[in-house]
Amino acid sequence: CSAPIPSVPRIIGCLRFVWCCFTFIILFSCFTSASTGKTSQHTADPASMSKRVASHSGSWYSDNRAELDRQLTKWLNAVNPTSELMPSRGIIAPHAGYSYSGPTAAHAYRHLDPSRVTRIFVLGPSHHYYLTGGAVTAHKFYSTPLGDLEVDQKVNQELLATGQFEKMSRDVDEEEHSLEMHMPYIYKMMERAKHAYTVVPIMVGSLSPEKEAYFGQLFAKYLADPQNFFVISSDFCHWGQRFRYTYYDPSAGEIHQSIERLDKEGMAAIETLNPATYHKYQEQFKNTICGRHAIAIFMHAISLDSRSRGVSGKYALRFVQYAQSSACRSKQDSSVSYASAVLRDAVAA
Numbered sequence: 001c002s003a004p005i006p007s008v009p010r011i012i013g014c015l016r017f018v019w020c021c022f023t024f025i026i027l028f029s030c031f032t033s034a035s036t037g038k039t040s041q042h043t044a045d046p047a048s049m050s051k052r053v054a055s056h057s058g059s060w061y062s063d064n065r066a067e068l069d070r071q072l073t074k075w076l077n078a079v080n081p082t083s084e085l086m087p088s089r090g091i092i093a094p095h096a097g098y099s100y101s102g103p104t105a106a107h108a109y110r111h112l113d114p115s116r117v118t119r120i121f122v123l124g125p126s127h128h129y130y131l132t133g134g135a136v137t138a139h140k141f142y143s144t145p146l147g148d149l150e151v152d153q154k155v156n157q158e159l160l161a162t163g164q165f166e167k168m169s170r171d172v173d174e175e176e177h178s179l180e181m182h183m184p185y186i187y188k189m190m191e192r193a194k195h196a197y198t199v200v201p202i203m204v205g206s207l208s209p210e211k212e213a214y215f216g217q218l219f220a221k222y223l224a225d226p227q228n229f230f231v232i233s234s235d236f237c238h239w240g241q242r243f244r245y246t247y248y249d250p251s252a253g254e255i256h257q258s259i260e261r262l263d264k265e266g267m268a269a270i271e272t273l274n275p276a277t278y279h280k281y282q283e284q285f286k287n288t289i290c291g292r293h294a295i296a297i298f299m300h301a302i303s304l305d306s307r308s309r310g311v312s313g314k315y316a317l318r319f320v321q322y323a324q325s326s327a328c329r330s331k332q333d334s335s336v337s338y339a340s341a342v343l344r345d346a347v348a349a
Contacts, residue, residue: 051148052139055174060181061098065145071098072188075106085111085318085342089223090230092270092295092319094338095124095181100325101235101338107321108340109185114193117229119152120186121200121222123294124178124233131205134165134215137173142180142199146187152198155222159202162218164211168203176203178233178291186231204294209279212293216275216300223305226345232298234291236263236322240334245288256327256335262287263337267319270341273306275299298343306346316344 057063062071091108094101126135136156141148159165168176179201190197207215222228239245239259252258262285269281275296282292289295302315321340328335 050139051141051143052137052170052173052180054143054145054180054183056177056180057145059097060177061102061184063145068145068184069188071102072106072184075103076110076188078103079107079110081110082318082320082342085316085320085344087113087116087345088229088342089226089315089345090232090298090343092232092234092291092298092317092339092341093182093185094235094340095178095233095291096235096325096336096338098181100336101181101323104321104323104338104340105182105185106340108342109189111320111342112189112229114190114197116227117190117193118195118197118227119155119200119222119225120190120197120229120231121202121219122179122182122186122231122233123202123204123291123297124176124182125290125292125294126176126203126205127178127290128175129168129172129203131166131203132207133205133211134159135168135172135203135205136160136165137201138167138170139173142183142201144184144187146184146191149183149187149199150196152200155198155200159200159218164215164218165202172203179203182231182233204291204297207293207296209296212296213275213300215297217304219297219301220304220308223301224309230298230301230343232291232294234289234295236266236287236289236337236339238288238290238334238336239328241331242334243288245286246331247285247287254327254329255331255333256324256329259324259328259335259337260322263322263339267322267339267341270295270299271317271319273299273302273315273317275303302343309346314347317341318344 062068088111093105093108140151237259249258252261266281266287269278319339319341323338324335326335
């Protein structure tokens with residue numbers, strides 16, 4: 001005898017039952033996987049916030065440890081530090097790709113004495129995130145191809161307590177290059193240190209002159225500690241139509257010579273360590289120095305520390321190297337300038 005043929009309603013009912021079972025299995029699988037933290041790329045990993053990855057390695061600089069170490073060693077060994085600028089308390093150095101600005105940065109970093117330093121502040125501009133104050137990292141470590149740098153959590157909390165700083169999100173932190181580009185140099189220079197040290201990466205927003213002075217006051221107390229070192233991250237003139245800045249003084253010669261004269265006037269203003277002189281220069285020329293606010297903060301901190309210790313005028317800041325990414329000769333050209341400076345420690349009057 002042949003088996004009875006199921007009716008259409010019974011077939012539909014069976015299919016619905018199978019579909020419901022299938023759907024339940026899929027949902028249950030997703031739920032259990034998410035709860036155990038083994039699935040979805042969108043699932044937050046608490047450990048991921050403990051270390052900022054070197055997001056620009058492999059493009060802006062080498063991600064190969066041996067190659068990066070060789071490059072930094074070569075550039076640093078090519079520099080003879082200026083004895084008159086020792087002991088140093090801080091530097092201004094560029095943050096472009098190492099093929100452009102690496103050799104220039106070496107002229108600043110060669111003056112860092114690892115035996116004297118236990119904490120390094122790195123102040124850099126925000127290129128992508130709008131900020132009217134400051135921001136600290138949420139990470140515990142900054143990673144580099146050479147090794148990891150520990151972030152000073154105590155100072156971070158002190159800065160957050162002022163109400164003038166926020167915490168960077170992971171995306172904001174890893175998108176910004178002005179802080180990261182200094183970490184391999186710091187690691188390299190501090191590898192000879194026989195003691196522990198920390199870093200304090202700080203993103204600086206678009207500040208009013210009043211806020212620059214206020215932030216200078218905040219950092220003056222840290223500058224007063226001789227074991228603290230400051231790295232001010234900045235490139236100099238960004239010239240060309242793509243930067244919307246094409247200032248040109250024909251009396252200087254070709255365009256690149258005009259840019260150099262413009263930059264060096266700004267460098268001379270910074271060397272005075274008088275914030276008012278620097279502001280007057282910027283009001284006149286509006287030079288596209290991306291770290292201009294961080295530089296102004298540094299100048300205010302130096303000025304305040306000098307006055308509080310009675311050593312006014314005894315700090316000395318000198319620029320030790322200058323370069324351009326290319327020599328502009330027409331309005332279709334563009335370039336970025338790089339400069340390195342060293343702050344010599346205050347000498348008692």
